[in-house]
Amino acid sequence: MNEINVMVVDDSAVVRKVVGAMLQSAPGIRLLHAVADPLLAIERMKHQWPDVIVLDVEMPRMDGITFLRKIMAERPTPVVICSTLTERGAETTVAAMAAGAVSVITKPRLGLKEFLNDSADELIAAVRAAAQVNVKRLAARAAVSAHPPQAAVKLTADAILAAPSESRVPLQTTERVVAIGTSTGGTQALEEVLTVLPRVTPGIVIVQHMPEKFTAAFAERLDKLCQIRVMEARHNDRVLPGRALIAPGGRHMLLRRDGAQYYVEVVNGPLVNRHRPSVDVLFRSVARNAGANALGIIMTGMGDDGAAGLLEMRKAGARTVAQDEESCVVYGMPKEAVKRGGVEKTVALKSIDREILAQLTVR
Secondary structure (H helix, E strand, O other): OOOEEEEEEOOOHHHHHHHHHHHHHOOOEEEEEEEOOHHHHHHHHOOOOOOEEEEOOOOOOOOHHHHHHHHHHHOOOOEEEEEEOOHHHHHHHHHHHHOOOOEEEEEOOOOHHHHHHHOHHHHHHHHHHHHOOOHHHHHHHHHHHHOOOOHHHOOOHHHHOOOOOHHHOOOOOOOOEEEEEEOOOHHHHHHHHHOOOOOOOOEEEEEEOOOOOHHHHHHHHHHHHOOOEEEEOOOOOEOOOOEEEEOOOOOEEEEEEEOOEEEEEEEOOOOEOOEOOOHHHHHHHHHHHOHHHEEEEEOOEOOOOOHHHHHHHHHOOOEEEEEOOOOOOOEOHHHHHHHOOOOOEEEOHHHHHHHHHHHHHOO
């Protein structure tokens, strides 16, 4: 495997020094440059283009989002955002991910050097994952996000699927649940799926691998774009038709049932598959508490989180769907789920909304 050439763009001298040193010492990674702002980066990139860019978002002269959009328009390149863990930074970073960034590493305002040293494994893993993304799909997602769908052209329930007749619903049927798990490339993919869903949809629960604070900003952004209600989940929130609940960063989310009603538990706990929230945790809880009343969907992402849980869902009678390789930014999580036998059906990203709406008529 060829070396991964990495450029660091950050106005903090501490970040440039520490991150540059840890990348340089990692096997198979080569630090091309560590520069203080995007204008300096542009000059260096004229001579050699990096495979991966580690990018801050709040910088003088040119902000990270403007630089990111320029890169995606000129020559799409995997970008790992290295952003300060603040509410304001979260909103900016979510915008950066919508513009094409593949993952986020958070950094505090205080104790920066110690934090970065402690997060070396996470950063190196993020860079390695970024180097494996499908750049063609990354470019396509960035182009879609640059021109989000307008409310006027969003589909309604009647245009896609007639509302189910109450007379056809079995007496013992409970509410339907859709559980979605995704990681690298998932922010753009979820936007593409959720923005075309009409208000009449089954309740949706989502795990998107994302750090603490960023999930709230991500949910708020989607809520503004979607006809359905999108929220960061809180403990004991009901799972309702027309609502999508996103697991908060740093907490696990589980589905629970009370009679015919579903709600979520948001809990602390150890990392599962190196993640919190974990897709496997959500899927296992859905398998146990919803069974055949659920649809499980595993989408673009690095690693295998969710593969075991999706198989449990299928064994419990749930329908299970994986995003296909061609439309994934990283075909890792879906590939592993298919390999383990947890996937009933593989579909393109553009078809996932139809799979979700089909839950309305499952008997």
